[in-house]
Amino acid sequence: MNVEQIQPGVIKVTGYDTSDFHLYKTFECGQCFRWNKNADGSYVGIANENALLIKSVKFEDGKKGYICATDIDTWNNYWVNYFSLDTDYNAELNVSGLDQFAYEAYEFGKGIRILRQDLWETIISFIISQRNNIPKIKSTIDKLCRKYGKEVTVLNGLYTLYTFPNVDDIIAAGLEGLQGLGLGYRDKYIYDAAIAIKSSRFNINDLQCDNNDTNRVIEKLQEFNGIGPKVANCIALFGLNKLDSFPIDIWMERIINTYYNGSIDISVYGKAAGLVQQYMFYYIRENS
DNA sequence: GCCCAGGGCTATC
DNA sequence: GATAGCCATGGG
Numbered sequence: 103m104n105v106e107q108i109q110p111g112v113i114k115v116t117g118y119d120t121s122d123f124h125l126y127k128t129f130e131c132g133q134c135f136r137w138n139k140n141a142d143g144s145y146v147g148i149a150n151e152n153a154l155l156i157k158s159v160k161f162e163d164g165k166k167g168y169i170c171a172t173d174i175d176t177w178n179n180y181w182v183n184y185f186s187l188d189t190d191y192n193a194e195l196n197v198s199g200l201d202q203f204a205y206e207a208y209e210f211g212k213g214i215r216i217l218r219q220d221l222w223e224t225i226i227s228f229i230i231s232q233r234n235n236i237p238k239i240k241s242t243i244d245k246l247c248r249k250y251g252k253e254v255t256v257l258n259g260l261y262t263l264y265t266f267p268n269v270d271d272i273i274a275a276g277l278e279g280l281q282g283l284g285l286g287y288r289d290k291y292i293y294d295a296a297i298a299i300k301s302s303r304f305n306i307n308d309l310q311c312d313n314n315d316t317n318r319v320i321e322k323l324q325e326f327n328g329i330g331p332k333v334a335n336c337i338a339l340f341g342l343n344k345l346d347s348f349p350i351d352i353w354m355e356r357i358i359n360t361y362y363n364g365s366i367d368i369s370v371y372g373k374a375a376g377l378v379q380q381y382m383f384y385y386i387r388e389n390s
Numbered sequence: 391g392c393c394c395a396g397g398g399c400t401a402t403c
Numbered sequence: 404g405a406t407a408g409c410c411a412t413g414g415g
Binding site for chain 1 (some may be wrong): 397
């Protein structure tokens with residue numbers, strides 16, 4: 103990867119193309135809910151108070167890459183990690199060993215980066231996701247951030263974004279304050295999670311420092327009221343960089359019933375099972 | 391209007 | 404441990 107500043111606050115990233123890092127696939131594959139597409143295909147988003155505008159481009163010399171509104175230090179120190187660009191998926195995944203459906207999904211979905219998102223945001227986002235569709239999840243989270251997040255104006259005033267409300271923000275909002283945002287019955291789960299973390303009844307830093315295996319992290323996450331196996335797997339995959347976790351939602355159930363005779367052995371996908379899962383999820387949803 | 395959504399909790403067996 | 408209702412809400 104090569105990074106250079108081309109004007110103040112704007113960098114050029116080369117050494118990756120869309121088969122490694124595809125913006126639409128990465129942002130629209132259902133792992134994140136707060137990146138918005140502009141008319142020119144660029145995306146704008148905010149994570150941990152770092153805002154980014156990123157556009158996929160083909161440069162005049164024929165090389166492909168990205169133009170990003172950020173600085174080199176923030177790119178190197180934050181976004182490279184966020185997009186897992188330090189991980190070579192070709193080394194994690196045994197492509198030639200994939201079964202037919204998994205290979206089709208891989209061919210269709212390659213370019214997806216499994217994001218390393220903020221753990222707290224991921225916990226709350228996927229509590230909200232349960233029995234909800236993706237457009238609804240997005241609008242609900244947007245309402246939550248607009249009401250209880252911090253307003254941030256970025257890129258010379260072009261965009262007004264909102265940070266994700268932190269634990270104290272949710273506690274200050276109170277259960278009553280969470281109502282009216284479209285959270286439905288999940289409002290209590292969210293408030294309870296904030297209380298559990300604030301009271302140190304649940305230390306999420308233990309999860310992040312944890313070198314324990316994925317199963318133990320998933321088990322631990324299910325101690326939260328409102329987090330079951332599926333949501334715990336999503337949090338492990340998108341918020342804890344557990345690339346082997348394998349969330350099974352209603353779409354994955356359809357895949358398993360249709361293409362795997364009702365049961366799937368994920369051990370054949372090895373350490374990158376979650377990546378395969380995400381290819382499958384994206385593949386089935388984009389083609390239905 | 392109707393069906394459904396990146397499910398989980400509770401009661402009941 | 405398995406299975407059956409129930410849960411709030413709004414996108415399509």
